[in-house]
Amino acid sequence: MVQVNNLFKTYKKGFAPALSGVNLTIQKGDFFGLLGPNGAGKTTLISIICGLSPANIGTAYMNETDILRYPEKIKKYYGLVPQDIALYPSLTAEENLRFFGRMYGIPGNTIKSEVDFWLPKMGLSNHRHKKINEYSTGMKRRVNLIAGILHKPSIIILDEPTVGVDVQSRVLILETLKEINSKGTTVIYTSHYLEEAEDLCNRIAIIDKGRIIKEGEPAQLIAQENPCSNLEDLFIKLTGKELRD
Numbered sequence: 001m002v003q004v005n006n007l008f009k010t011y012k013k014g015f016a017p018a019l020s021g022v023n024l025t026i027q028k029g030d031f032f033g034l035l036g037p038n039g040a041g042k043t044t045l046i047s048i049i050c051g052l053s054p055a056n057i058g059t060a061y062m063n064e065t066d067i068l069r070y071p072e073k074i075k076k077y078y079g080l081v082p083q084d085i086a087l088y089p090s091l092t093a094e095e096n097l098r099f100f101g102r103m104y105g106i107p108g109n110t111i112k113s114e115v116d117f118w119l120p121k122m123g124l125s126n127h128r129h130k131k132i133n134e135y136s137t138g139m140k141r142r143v144n145l146i147a148g149i150l151h152k153p154s155i156i157i158l159d160e161p162t163v164g165v166d167v168q169s170r171v172l173i174l175e176t177l178k179e180i181n182s183k184g185t186t187v188i189y190t191s192h193y194l195e196e197a198e199d200l201c202n203r204i205a206i207i208d209k210g211r212i213i214k215e216g217e218p219a220q221l222i223a224q225e226n227p228c229s230n231l232e233d234l235f236i237k238l239t240g241k242e243l244r245d
């Protein structure tokens with residue numbers, strides 16, 4: 001479970017606060033979508049939840065552990081699939097995954113069996129010895145995903161995991177996340193694809209300008225806000241058409 005209360009965050013060079021009093025509760029087993037326009041504060045909130053960035057004010061807990069005080073203690077609970085690809089370009093897919101496996105403290109033979117399971121599942125068996133800088137974007141995203149879930153965390157946090165990938169890669173990534181979630185893993189993800197989020201998430205929060213402006217079950221939120229027929233309608237109604245920086 002993840003719980004944040006009254007989080008405020010201003011970057012040193014930032015003019016406006018990136019987060020302005022965010023409250024959020026994510027329950028065990030949720031498939032939770034954090035949705036918002038560019039610059040809304042999604043990545044900032046994720047980096048605080050993962051203990052990678054401090055907040056100015058507020059509290060944040062993961063499985064009852066105080067994230068802001070003990071960021072090292074929560075690392076065992078979650079796997080992060082970051083917005084920017086976090087792989088070593090000059091290493092092969094297999095070398096990258098072995099590196100991440102060792103970093104998570106997974107025993108060598110378990111790393112091997114996990115890598116042998118995940119590379120074919122992600123359609124990469126023929127490319128395991130190819131360097132990441134020779135991969136297409138979709139292939140990199142698939143390896144980025146494996147790197148975040150290799151150690152079987154109880155919470156998986158993904159920042160725009162399907163951005164820039166083809167339909168085939170997207171379907172595979174989303175089906176994998178659905179499958180993992182159906183076995184009890186909590187999934188927290190950000191996306192700009194609202195149809196995708198409406199289909200996948202049991203709960204969503206819409207964030208804009210550092211504030212959560214709506215939170216709940218997608219179908220209920222859509223039904224409450226007449227005349228909205230889908231999540232995209234609701235999103236536009238709540239956040240408007242003005243472009244963000």
Ligand SMILES: Nc1ncnc2c1ncn2[C@@H]1O[C@H](COP(=O)(O)OP(=O)(O)OP(=O)(O)O)[C@@H](O)[C@H]1O
Pocket residue numbers: 011012013014017018036037038039040041042043044045083
């Ligand atoms: N390192 C930084 N230094 C200064 N300002 C930052 C930094 N990172 C983010 N910001 C600012 O904080 C705000 C929130 O940014 P954030 O990256 O969290 O948004 P986001 O919702 O993830 O956007 P996107 O959809 O574009 O990924 C923005 O105004 C952004 O310009």
Ligand SMILES: [Mg+2]
Pocket residue numbers: 042043044083159
């Ligand atoms: Mg972001």
